[in-house]
Amino acid sequence: MTFPLPLEQLRGATVLVTGGGGFLGQAIVRGLLARGAQARSFSRQRHPGLDALGVEQLPGDLADAAAVGRAVQRCDVVFHVGAKAGVWGPYDDYHRANVMGTGHVIEACRRHGVKRLVYTSSPSVVFDGGDMEGVDESVPYPEWYEAAYPQTKAEAERAVRGANGAELATVALRPHLIWGPGDNHLIPRILARARAGQLRRIGRRACQVDSVFIDNAAEAHLLAAERLALGSSIAGRVYFISQGEPWPLWDLVAGILRAAGLPPVERSVPLPVARAAAGLSELVYRALRLRGEPRLTRFLVRELSTSHWFDISAARRDLGYAPKITIAEGLERLRQSFEQTGQNHL
Numbered sequence: 424m425t426f427p428l429p430l431e432q433l434r435g436a437t438v439l440v441t442g443g444g445g446f447l448g449q450a451i452v453r454g455l456l457a458r459g460a461q462a463r464s465f466s467r468q469r470h471p472g473l474d475a476l477g478v479e480q481l482p483g484d485l486a487d488a489a490a491v492g493r494a495v496q497r498c499d500v501v502f503h504v505g506a507k508a509g510v511w512g513p514y515d516d517y518h519r520a521n522v523m524g525t526g527h528v529i530e531a532c533r534r535h536g537v538k539r540l541v542y543t544s545s546p547s548v549v550f551d552g553g554d555m556e557g558v559d560e561s562v563p564y565p566e567w568y569e570a571a572y573p574q575t576k577a578e579a580e581r582a583v584r585g586a587n588g589a590e591l592a593t594v595a596l597r598p599h600l601i602w603g604p605g606d607n608h609l610i611p612r613i614l615a616r617a618r619a620g621q622l623r624r625i626g627r628r629a630c631q632v633d634s635v636f637i638d639n640a641a642e643a644h645l646l647a648a649e650r651l652a653l654g655s656s657i658a659g660r661v662y663f664i665s666q667g668e669p670w671p672l673w674d675l676v677a678g679i680l681r682a683a684g685l686p687p688v689e690r691s692v693p694l695p696v697a698r699a700a701a702g703l704s705e706l707v708y709r710a711l712r713l714r715g716e717p718r719l720t721r722f723l724v725r726e727l728s729t730s731h732w733f734d735i736s737a738a739r740r741d742l743g744y745a746p747k748i749t750i751a752e753g754l755e756r757l758r759q760s761f762e763q764t765g766q767n768h769l
Contacts, residue, residue, distance in 0.1 A: 432649045434459035439498045441485065441528060442505025443478065444470030446606050447543065447598070450641035451502055452478055458645065465494040466505060485524025488531070495531035500539045500648050503528045503583075506576065508608070510723050511708075511716035514571040521575035522582070529586045529593075539651045541644055542583040542595040546633075546663060546733060547573035552725045556631070559734040560661050570722040580661065587659035592651050596643055598664040599733065602679070603637035603753055604760035610679055617685050621718065624673055624691035625727040632672045633665035633732040636753035639746040640664060646742045662738040666746050669732035675750070682758035697724045 438455050442448040443464025449472055455462040456476060463479040464470070473480055483490030485505055495501060507520035525542070532540050549555070550573060551565035564581075568574035580595050587593040602609055616622045635643075643664045650657055677687035692700075701724045704717035738744040748756070 433500065433645070435461070436499040437461045437463070437497055438500045438502065438648075439463050439465060439494055440502045440504055441465045441491075441494070441524075442503075443480070444468070444473055445504065446608060446637065447601055447640055447644075448502075448504045449473065449605070450637050451504065451644050452476065454641050454645045460500075463494070463498070465491070485527060486519045488527045491524070491527040492531040492534065495528070495535050495537060498535070498537055500541070501528065501532055501537055502541045502543070502644060502648065504543045504644075506543070506579075507572070509572055509716065510570050510720050510726075511705075512571060514574070517571040517575040518578075521572075522578045525579035525582055529582060529591070532591055533586075536590075538590075538592060538653060539648060540583065540586070540591060540593045541648050541651065542580065542593060543644070544580040544583075544595045544597045544661065545573065545576050546597045546599045546731065547726075548577035548580050548597070550726075550731065552729070554630075554729050555731040555733070557732060557734050560663060560737055569725065570720070573722075584659055584661065589653065592653045592655060592658040594647050594651050594657050594659070595661040596647060596664050596738075597661060597733075598635045598640045598643065599731070600632065600634035601637055601640045602634055602757075604757055605637065610757075613676060613679055614683055614685070617680055617688070622676075622688045623697075624688055625697045625724055626694040627691055628728065629671040629673075630728065630730045631669040631732050632675065632730065633663075633667075633669050634675060634750070635665045636746070636748045636750070638748050639666065642747065643738065643742060643744050646744055650742060657741050660737075660741070662742065662744075663733035663735050664738055664744065665733055665735055666750055667735050667739075668746075668750060669730075670750060672727065678750070678754045679757065682754050683761050694724075694728050697728070 438460045440448050444466045452462045465481045481494045507517050549562045583593045701719040701721045708717050
């Protein structure tokens with residue numbers, strides 16, 4: 424399938440990005456501006472990076488239906504990126520942001536005549552705790568979830584897909600392990616634990632995992648918006664998004680550490696020990712109602728000890744998605760970013 428280039432469906436459009444100040448959100452905003460769109464962001468706080476881009480910022484919480492409605496007014500397209508992420512915490516907190524908030528976005532789109540909604544989901548919505556090797560979008564949702572994040576993201580994804588219809592076209596993307604310069608979540612956690620001597624391999628198995636460089640993840644979202652329309656072939660569908668080149672998990676971690684001038688992780692913990700430690704940690708945190716999150720959870724242990732990589736042929740075919748930045752190039756860009764910012768010395 425060929426696509427007309429350049430695609431200009433976003434030129435001149437007013438586009439809302441929920442969570443526009445986040446890692447992925449800001450990358451999408453920059454892509455929108457480059458395409459000639461007028462971008463606005465909706466998030467709980469103001470972000471200097473968006474101020475520098477001259478982007479309109481609307482403060483508010485996804486759980487506030489009125490605030491979401493004001494943000495959606497007069498928009499042509501909505502990217503719903505904002506969410507509560509994490510591997511630990513009360514279900515109600517995740518439900519409030521991820522399920523209730525998504526419902527408010529859908530309702531606001533309908534009320535204000537928005538025709539296109541692109542939703543950022545996660546492959547964790549179909550993670551059943553075992554290996555997922557080369558699976559495509561036909562893989563079913565599991566019957567049970569070990570953490571509130573994937574459970575509520577799955578509920579939200581289903582709502583978005585169910586909202587597709589004659590007046591609103593929706594599509595959901597499942598990017599896996601987004602990373603790159605400017606990451607304020609995954610990479611800082613890896614580096615902090617490495618410097619504290621707290622990183623350990625879980626078992627010795629070389630599990631293959633997918634990831635996606637930030638520029639590629641943002642491009643996939645923009646391509647989806649450009650191809651989405653009422654009644655289009657991608658409307659109501661979901662797509663895995665990745666590099667299309669799965670790596671052994673600890674090779675990828677080693678590459679990130681090397682970019683920051685740190686040695687690879689050599690020490691490991693047997694899988695049964697890690698599972699027991701995670702279960703005990705969760706028990707202690709719940710019993711004592713401790714703040715923060717355990718250093719290890721059962722969900723995280725399963726994520727770190729299984730293979731999960733995905734068939735992205737549907738995204739290639741339907742969205743015209745082709746990862747432009749390889750993992751090797753992305754790691755080099757990360758290294759250069761660390762050098763320029765001095766972050767590798769933090």
